[in-house]
Amino acid sequence: MPDAPEIGDAEPVDPPDLGRVDSARRPTTGEGVTAIESQLRAMRSDAEQHIAHARAEFDQANERLKQRTGRDLIVATLIGVAIGAIVIASLIFVKWAFVLFAAAAMVLGVVEFSRALQVAGRRVDVVPQLVMGFVLLLSGFFLGAWVHWIAVLAAVVVVVVWRLVAQLFAGDGRTRIDVIGDVLVAGFVQLYVPFLTSVAMILLAQPRGEWWVLAFLILAVAADTGAYISGLTFGRGGRHPMAPRISPKKTWEGFAGACVAALVAGALLAVFMLQVPWWAGLIFGAVVLATATVGDLGESMVKRDLGIKDMSSWLPGHGGVLDRLDSILPSATAALVMFYLLAPLGVS
Secondary structure (H helix, E strand, O other): OOOOOOHHHHHOOOOHHHHHHHHHHHEEEOOOOOOHHHHHHHHHHHHHHHHHHHHHHHHHHHHHHHHHHHOOHHHHHHHHHHHHHHHHHHHOOOOOOHHHHHHHHHHHHHHHHHHHHHHOOOOHHHHHHHHHHHHHHHHHHHHHHHHHHHHHHHHHHHHHHHHHHHHHOOOOOHHHHHHHHHHHHHHHHHHHHHHHHHHHHHHHOOOOHHHHHHHHHHHHHHHHHHHHHHHHHHHOOOOOEEEEEOEEEEEEHHHHHHHHHHHHHHHHHHHHHHOOOOOHHHHHHHHHHHHHHHHHHHHHHEEEEEEEEOOOOOEOEEOHHHHHHHOOOHHHHHHHHHHHHHHHHHOO
């Protein structure tokens, strides 16, 4: 028998190539692509197609809403939620911080309203409007109602006299009727934006006033939302126009939805927030609904006279600041009156 080779004389054996063995075991579909990879790619492609289809359907639905409502609902909702969060946080946690928010809204409202009037040919002095607007807001919050009325009279006198003096130095031969119109517009701007905003500051300064401010804001938004949903659902095509010459898109179906939303919200807010009887909330809701509707139609009339659709495009999906404040500003005065009348009914 031949001698067995010694261990030290044995030739080394290369270890198996595990990657080569593993790849040899996996089935392939050609060109080095495994069946699992091919299946994952197919799943990914299918998912992308579903996402693209869903996005296309969403865009089509959103476009239909834009055609029927005249605004981008998704963008409008996102901006509305963001502004609402800021308002609620300022009123609940830091009461005086709402004054800053109101001042910012007042500035934007005065600027965009002045620009719209200037485009229509009116002379509006923005700087004195803003200065006296700040005076009204601060007097309303810090000095009380009686001193505030003196500040209101002074503010109107200042903007009117400023316009007359500015026209005197201009010497551009502007007709008397145009000058009178400019003076009236100066007083109107001051009373419409800064004054109505300052009324909310008077309410804010009252005991538990922040809750009444929040309540009337919620009521105005609830009425607007109720009108939007009801009008979109039952008032298609302007079935029963409410004021066709002023705002053709507003329908009685939408107003009915606003009534339901305002009354329900008023009753709930009365019991859970304002601590007054539920029937007092119905009165509060009805009054705010009336002033909000008048304010909305009033601004629509102004825009119609100016020949514009929105006051500006600063808030995508909403238009301008005043397009969102048109129903809120007149409601501030109603809310202050309701506070004086209904707050004494509060349950201790």
